[in-house]
Amino acid sequence: MTATIPVAVPRKGRPLEAVLERLAARMDATEVADEICSTLRYEKAITKGTQTPEHGVYDRLAEYSDLSDPTRPEYTLLRDDREGNPRRVVFDSLTLEDGDLRLQLIGREEPFRALRTHEFALGFDSADLVLEEVVELRPEPVSTINDINARIDPRDTDVRVVTGLGDTVHHTLLGRPDVGEEFTREFLGGYEGPLCISPRYERLVRAVLGTDVLEGIEFKYPTSGREEEADIADVGLGVYLTVTGSTAREHGLRVGERLFPSETVLMENTPEADRDAVRDVKALFAEAEFETELRV
Structure with a gap:
């Protein structure tokens, strides 16, 4: 049988x-x-x-x-x-x-x-849920799906x-032009200030950025009930799931580095x-x- x-x-x-x-x-x-x-x-x-x-x-x-x-x-x-x-x-x-x-x-x-x-x-x-549940937080970031297993205890x-199945959207760094020219991991290494993220992705963001980068960064959470890109525009810098980035640009944001694939x-x-x-x-x-x- x-x-x-x-x-x-x-x-x-x-x-x-x-x-x-x-x-x-x-x-x-x-x-x-x-x-x-x-x-x-x-x-x-x-x-x-x-x-x-x-x-x-x-x-x-x-x-x-x-x-x-x-x-x-x-x-x-x-x-x-x-x-x-x-x-x-x-x-x-x-x-x-x-x-x-x-x-x-x-x-x-x-x-x-x-x-x-x-x-x-x-x-x-x-893959987001694996990062949120069991991936160890370390100074270096998790950047790809291939990094995950090595970070599971x-x-x-x-x-x-x-x-992975390839149905990929990305957690992407977004920012206002007056905050910076190019929004990358390297930029975050020298940045101190607020970073707008969804509270349900806080541990994921810590994993994909690495704990070293987070020194001097203060998490802010959307509270307005609007599109999250609008809250990021108010804060100046943030991380959000994007496909094309068109909504972010409508809110005056620049689309920066793709930090991790949500797949x-x-x-x-x-x-x-x-x-x-x-x-x-x-x-x-x-x-x-x-x-x-x-x-x-």
């Missing part, structure tokens, strides 16, 4: 879409991957108030899921913290087969932590990064991953053609 390999994935958002896109390219899963992405984008739009549904959330959940067909995706409800939206439809599970390989994607709020507790051998999450966790990564719990079937699943995502594959 073909073994089923469970893989922890996020319940929504860019990392889940990156996993589905890679599987669509590797397995006969394009239709179901597109369906899941479309459904979750629609549900996100409802949550944000840009779509008005014709049916209630429980009716939509029943419409999306077909428990009698194991090849169909399943969804569940997640409590949303937005006022007036106490429930949101999110991904729950999907089983895919390809020859002798049987893969079950299982939605988790925190896939990385599910691997840490040995619930799964494999899982996907944002083996006494702290058995989880390691296998490869979906495949992770393994190394004691749990020493099985042929698990290695077959890893091969779907970590073949040599992918430049982000880690060699450790």
Whole structure:
């Protein structure tokens, strides 16, 4: 009998879409991957108030899921913290087969932590979360995905990064022209003053800048409820996720050095991953053609 390999994935958002896109390219899963992405984008739009549904959330959940067909995706409800939206439809599970390989994607709020507790051998999450949770803070910065494993204390966790999926946006240094000409790590080495960052990324920023650079720097946090680029413009210098930097430029900011790639990564719990079937699943995502594959 073909073994089923469970893989922890996020319940929504860019990392889940990156996993589905890679599987669509590797397995006969394009239709179901597109369906899941479309459904979750629609549900996100409802949550944000840009779509008005014709049916209630429980009716939509029943419409999306077909428990009698194991090849169909399943969804569940997640409590949303937005006022007036106490429930949101999110991904729950999907089983895919390809020859002798049987893969079950299982939605988790925190896939990385599910691997840490040995619930799964494999899982996907944002590289950001690995930095925020377990990467050691040192004087030198973490600059690439390849730096991560060397900064994980083996006494702290058995989880390691296998490869990235290339769905990259960057934590980028942004600043007003009157603060500096070029915003780089070298510039920060001589800078003293405020640096605007999201509070949920404080440990990540400490990791990607290095503790030496942070001497004389005071973190400031957005409080206005506006776009974070607007708060960075008020402070003068900051770190924020960017793709093109167009919004930053609209706020009069210069786009500086890309400090770290925010990318979906495949992770393994190394004691749990020493099985042929698990290695077959890893091969779907970590073949040599992918430049982000880690060699450790």
